[in-house]
Amino acid sequence: MSAYTSMAHLKFLLQEVHKVNDLFAFEKFSHLNWEQAWMMVESAKMLADRDMAPYFKAMDEAPAKYDGKGGVTTHPQLKRIIQQAAEQGWIGGAAKFEHGGLQLPMMIYNAGQHIFQAANNGCQGYFSLSAGAAALITSFGSDQQIKAFVPNIYEGRWQATMALTEPQAGSSLTDITTSASPANDGIYKIKGQKIFISGGQHDACDNFIHLTLARIDGAPPGVKGISLFIIPKFWPEKDGTLTPNDAVCAGDFQKMGQRGYSTTHLAFGDHEGCRGWLLGEPHKGLSYMFQMMNEARIGVGQTAASVAMAAYQASLQYAQERPQGRLASEKDPLKAPTLIINHPDVQRMLLTQKAITEGALSLAMECNRLYDLAHCTSGDEQHRSWLLLEILTPIVKTYSSEQGSRSASLAVQTLGGYGFTTDFPVQQHYRDLKIMSIYEGTTGIQSLDLLGRKVTMEKGKALQELLTEIGQATHQAGTYEPLKRYSKNLQREADRINEVVAHLGKFAAAGEIDRYLSDASVFMEQLSYVVIGWQWLKQATLAYTQLQSARFTDQSREFYEGKVHTMKFFFRYELPHAEACAKTLLDPEFLTNLKTSKALI
Amino acid sequence: MSAYTSMAHLKFLLQEVHKVNDLFAFEKFSHLNWEQAWMMVESAKMLADRDMAPYFKAMDEAPAKYDGKGGVTTHPQLKRIIQQAAEQGWIGGAAKFEHGGLQLPMMIYNAGQHIFQAANNGCQGYFSLSAGAAALITSFGSDQQIKAFVPNIYEGRWQATMALTEPQAGSSLTDITTSASPANDGIYKIKGQKIFISGGQHDACDNFIHLTLARIDGAPPGVKGISLFIIPKFWPEKDGTLTPNDAVCAGDFQKMGQRGYSTTHLAFGDHEGCRGWLLGEPHKGLSYMFQMMNEARIGVGQTAASVAMAAYQASLQYAQERPQGRLASEKDPLKAPTLIINHPDVQRMLLTQKAITEGALSLAMECNRLYDLAHCTSGDEQHRSWLLLEILTPIVKTYSSEQGSRSASLAVQTLGGYGFTTDFPVQQHYRDLKIMSIYEGTTGIQSLDLLGRKVTMEKGKALQELLTEIGQATHQAGTYEPLKRYSKNLQREADRINEVVAHLGKFAAAGEIDRYLSDASVFMEQLSYVVIGWQWLKQATLAYTQLQSARFTDQSREFYEGKVHTMKFFFRYELPHAEACAKTLLDPEFLTNLKTSKALI
Helix, strand or coil: CCCCCCHHHHHHHHHHHCCHHHHHHCHHHCCCCHHHHHHHHHHHHHHHHHHHHHHHHHHHHCCCEECCCCCEECCCHHHHHHHHHHHCCCCCCCCCHHHCCCCCCHHHHHHHHHHHHHHHHHHHHHHHHHHHHHHHHHHHCCHHHHHHHHHHHHCCCEEEEEECCCCCCCCCHHHCCCEEEEEECCEEEEEEEEEEEECCCECCCCEEEEEEEEEECCCCCHHHHCEEEEEECEEECCCCCEEECCEEEEEECCECCCCCCCEEEEEECCCCCCEEEECCCCCCHHHHHHHHHHHHHHHHHHHHHHHHHHHHHHHHHHHHHCECCCCCCCCCCCCCCCEHHHCHHHHHHHHHHHHHHHHHHHHHHHHHHHHHHHCCCCHHHHHHHHHHHHHHHHHHHHHHHHHHHHHHHHHHHHHCHHHHECCCCHHHHHHHHHHHHCCCCCHHHHHHHHHHHHCCHHHHHHHHHHHHHHHHHHHHHHCCHHHHHHHHHHHHHHHHHHHHHHHHHHHHHCCCHHHHHHCHHHHHHHHHHHHHHHHHHHHHHHHHHHHHHCCCCCCCHHHHHHHHHHHHHHHHHHCHHHHHHHHHHHCCCCCCCHHHHHHCC | CCCCCCHHHHHHHHHHHCCHHHHHHCHHHCCCCHHHHHHHHHHHHHHHHHHHHHHHHHHHHCCCEECCCCCEECCCHHHHHHHHHHHCCCCCCCCCHHHCCCCCCHHHHHHHHHHHHHHHHHHHHHHHHHHHHHHHHHHHCCHHHHHHHHHHHHCCCEEEEEECCCCCCCCCHHHCCCEEEEEECCEEEEEEEEEEEECCCECCCCEEEEEEEEEECCCCCHHHHCEEEEEECEEECCCCCEEECCEEEEEECCECCCCCCCEEEEEECCCCCCEEEECCCCCCHHHHHHHHHHHHHHHHHHHHHHHHHHHHHHHHHHHHHCECCCCCCCCCCCCCCCEHHHCHHHHHHHHHHHHHHHHHHHHHHHHHHHHHHHHHCCHHHHHHHHHHHHHHHHHHHHHHHHHHHHHHHHHHHHHCHHHHECCCCHHHHHHHHHHHHCCCCCHHHHHHHHHHHHCCHHHHHHHHHHHHHHHHHHHHHHCCHHHHHHHHHHHHHHHHHHHHHHHHHHHHHCCCHHHHHHCHHHHHHHHHHHHHHHHHHHHHHHHHHHHHHCCCCCCCHHHHHHHHHHHHHHHHHHCHHHHHHHHHHHCCCCCCCHHHHHHCC
16 A cells, blocks of 8 residues: 555644644634644544555446446445444534534544545545535525434435536536426425436445435526425435435446546436425525535545645655666666666656645645634634635635646656556546546636636635735745745735736726636636745745744654745746746737637637 | 547648658659558548547457466457558558568658557557567568568568566666577577566467567676567577467556557566577667667657547537537526537637647657658758757657647546546547656656757757757748747747756756756756747748638638637747746756755655
């Protein structure tokens, strides 16, 4: 079994960079202290070591597969994994005590999830999906609904899923056609098809709770007419019995990665017998779903960072053990080969991976912290946390998945020919990762969200809050002589964001909305470099002050030196591409308009 | 079956950009004219349509697999493919008439191979490997050796392979230990293990000819003591019978891609009965092997471009057929969804793919043309062609494989969730492509070759020839007003190459060779952008003059407009990253040295 994460880095992020201890001062989390929280995280590592990581390859080689009879066959270990995760509190852990949870800060809950994602990302999908769906029922459901579903989900006996996509609509939720006809007492008769439903009806759970977007008869067109329904496979009757509900798995999708994770096609009401229970109010389904969707986007970003981290750790371990070749300056063929970690190009590949994965994971933890603050604080502070979370959500999703794929590609490359073989896990990480830029809204959609909604929200306040945060970090770093150069570099790139937004804003102001948004993905790339540069400058500033104080109680001197070094590496090798993106965005030509499709021949 | 290449683009490259007609003026190719040559290429398309493309998925789903008894089981179609390819002349096609070939220019031969690579890259590997090995025997072997092996290889009955890699040595050929003890008359007794042998002993051919690097007893250490041997699985005795030769397949590697293409572990002389036939002179094996290796590097680059092209074509077809969503400016949810090709971000993904794949294929054709010129001309002209080919070889290999992977990732992304499923070919292209940056020397090794050998050869002459070529292209483009801006941009980036080389040269001059080479991969990236920019400016200049003349005999107006548009796209979106690479390379910090490995924790 290869190494798959760095507990030292995780501890550094929680304890030093993102200061989880601050959260224990809030009443909601006052039942915890650092030692308890860290013990919880360490228990996740033990669970992952024992029950998840050893099955990473096996679950890929025996893919979840439709059995032709309405169910999906999964690897036999999956049932144990879900049960163990549930028992240790890793499904409902972030829920309040009153709903059967452990009331963990999202930072701690997701530190545990990070470990599972790095160890075996497909199987973590099953229970994180359940957790998100249960939280949604808890937020908007009636007491009766909460009681009927949530405990069973948290106990890992029932699997919950989100059912949005339809064959004809794809990412365009406006075009959803699944119908809901009122029957009685909040119960509707459902008819429709959903595809790409992760965690769909498999053999490791007893019941399936599909949170489903549908249109009530006569609802307004577009997204304003979408409602949210709870559609169980087996309906829990008042007397406690379960009745089949005509919500069946009609097939599955076989995939290039995450092969242990079922992806299903669901048919509701093919035999006119599908009941759905309205969640919350009619026509508000999409806004409800966005609670889960936003958490899922951060979750996908964190998963991508975690899978890339696992690939990095595996390639680092290989590079430290594999002798091959000699440095260019060593001409004597009789000298023993050196470890490949000593080759500059291998170091470049490893440092690139370290910069991407540790940077992305730091951003995910920043988001987890903001989530916790948005749920503990009030007034301006809450609003500020919420604004920052809103603008960072599409970024953590996109940077981690796009650059995570590149990072895993470098992991394969570090192992050379071996990396391409199924004897090593890095090729599986590479395959698994490709879905992350598609899940929960593709990179294109995230970028439209960033530039179209988040940058413009409250007259640009979210972006300005973010740039203020970055400004504080550059200011702090700038007070230390050896960090001044990097501080200045990052501030210059942050300023360039304003320049680009002002330039693009002219198109928006002129009503040229398609043009304003046409290069949203490039803007996403530019801002992502700046945001990850910010995470690295924060990490390096902390590490630098620790090195100055020469107290190494938490981590070793080499650990902190590694952080400063990786920051320098990111600033030298990655950050210049932010300016290249700006150059593209400021270029006067407009090349992706309706006419362009004619040029595509 | 999805579209997998553009015959129009291929014709444009051959006929207009790289002027294959010029070659027919040389005696060697005087037996051909354009109509005949193009008919040959079209016959390749028919063969690929009928016998290769339809089996692309099936050969992935029934991987070549070791049978536990010394052989590899392949898909039943493979035998027919190899036989058909041989019959049509696609194994020996580039060989001279006297060796049983069709004496095709490499440009035409590889235009055909491009079609096969795009249709089914794994199966094309089998016969292109045979072709390269047979050419090597022809170049350096005795008449007796040529007669014994080459006809059988060209007829597709015998498979030839190259056997370099050993478990302990990996990419470091210096450390090869396979031994050769003189027996008699040029025959040696061989003992050793070779891994990652593509096309190794499978059930679609009758015999296997392994061109193997080994060390004759007492040979000098290092690469200067390596010799090349012909090691058949069955030895062709003088009386025409075949005797087993103790050269057996001991196992295979299962891989994430190119699953239909066997990758084997060969054991020579486990029972002391392996005979090898010395090819050429002792201790010159590596230089001989480099003939095949250089061709193979161009071949891998072209294959990467071709596989990425197939992914591009499949995603383009999907985008032209799939309605989904509406433009951002269209607020009415009752309006019919638009085809996804009309979304700016989808256009960006398609144009990026078009820019990468058509640009890379143009570079591959440039190399094929230079190869032909180097084999038809003499004196200064020959030397110039050879120098250009030397410096472009690592670039076509690396740009096509690295950016080809990114391109195929965008193809997956264009299809969204569907792209990740095995229902569509793009995920297979993405998996297959990953090996291309590893085959025949990884990106790291290609980059060392570029900066360490090619840039420095003959006092920088190869680089200066290349920059002269680029200068001619920018000069020509600059004579047309609408192209001036792009001409200037590219010339500025070409000049920056000199600036970077001068900066790095200071380290080389000071004897800091490890530092000089430490960022070779970044230099590779920088120069690649400039070289592909050159290919695009050449294509666009031609297209522009065709548009001006308003004669559209060969291609349509839209076709030429598409070329100009894609050039502009490349210059706007891709070329700025060349400057970012330069910024990295000119940065004074040195972050990948021996001490760095301590920071990697």
